[in-house]
Amino acid sequence: MRIGLLGTGPWAKVAHAPALNEHEELDFTGVWGRRPEAARELAGAYGVRAYDDLDALLADVDAVAVALPPQVQGELAARAARAGCHLLLDKPLALTVEQGREVVAAAERSQVASVVFFTTRFQPEAEAWITEQERAGGWFTARAEWLGAVFSADDNPFAASPWRQEKGALWDVGPHALSVLLPVLGDVRQVSAAAHGPGDTVHLVLDHTGGASSTLTLSLTAPPAAAGTHVELRGTTGVTSLPEARQPAVPSLVRAADALVTAARTGRPHACDAAFALRVTEILEEAQELLSGAR
Incomplete structure (x- = not known):
């Protein structure tokens, strides 16, 4: 090709x-x-x-x-x-x-x-974990934290990106979080709540078609020492977390x-085709509308 x-x-x-x-x-x-x-x-x-x-x-x-x-x-x-x-x-x-x-x-x-x-969807450990949790089902709640230090660390090559400066964490790392949660918990019926945090940080509450709810904390302005990614699921089979990414x-x-x-x-x-990415965009736009009203 x-x-x-x-x-x-x-x-x-x-x-x-x-x-x-x-x-x-x-x-x-x-x-x-x-x-x-x-x-x-x-x-x-x-x-x-x-x-x-x-x-x-x-x-x-x-x-x-x-x-x-x-x-x-x-x-x-x-x-x-x-x-x-x-x-x-x-x-x-x-x-x-x-x-x-x-x-x-x-x-x-x-x-x-x-x-x-x-x-994340193309990292072997994460891909296997997502598939396993999708099959397990029975999820009650999920918590996703995607905390970057793009705007708080020194010399980050993406800090000068105009669209990241304008749109912030919701549109940059929000898609990553949604790409993990949607196949496991089902589509989002509603963005139930959205609130601003420090810097460009946003907090979302999502209602999923599978019956679970999830909370997302997204940021590009986290202190470097606090940056990192964590996704936790709780349900009938217990508690499980997204494995740490090892593949560059x-x-x-x-x-x-x-x-x-x-x-x-x-x-x-x-x-992860364009149609799936469009659905992610629709959810982000719904969240953005709520955030605009929260200011």
Whole structure:
């Protein structure tokens, strides 16, 4: 599968480009970026072509990996799907439900596969744990804490990201938490409550179709010593927690690319496809509306 990379920022450099380059079933074909000089630099590091014309890249590949801000990703992912390209996307899918729907509709019309890189879902230990808890069922409550120090630690490469500064933890780490909880507890019937905490911290209470409720605490401004991730489930089988992630981003992204290749080959949608990411976006938008009213 010939694949092109859209984006030249920190995440493209440290995760996407290395993963595409080392994947045995992908032919890393070229790079396009909003800054042509950055595209040339990144493409040169991997001996691939830098494209100034996005449409030319889309015509040369079977798939694209997108490492761009979500408001840009939504528009270009729909454009790539209309050109017949399979989609390896990042979270969040988009910053509005409307734009997310455009991506899903374009992918469905063109019958292209899509996989959205919810990092935790492509880590082996976490994937096995989620599958096991989904089968177990009987969950009563869940607690998810996704506490980052993007804005409180020194020299974090993502702290200068305008969309993270505007949207904060809800839209950055919220998708990760939801990607773990939804397959285990079921869809969200309602965002029952939402409240602001210190910095960009938000607290959510969710009502799930499986009968359980969950609480989420999300932050990018946690003190570095307090940063970390914890997910705990309590139910008829007892108490269990999400295992600590051991796999770095690049191998996890390689696994996401594996999933895209399989979905494209078989025609069977992956659990983390654009439609699932759209549902996550809908929940985030509902939470954002509650938070806006809470100020």
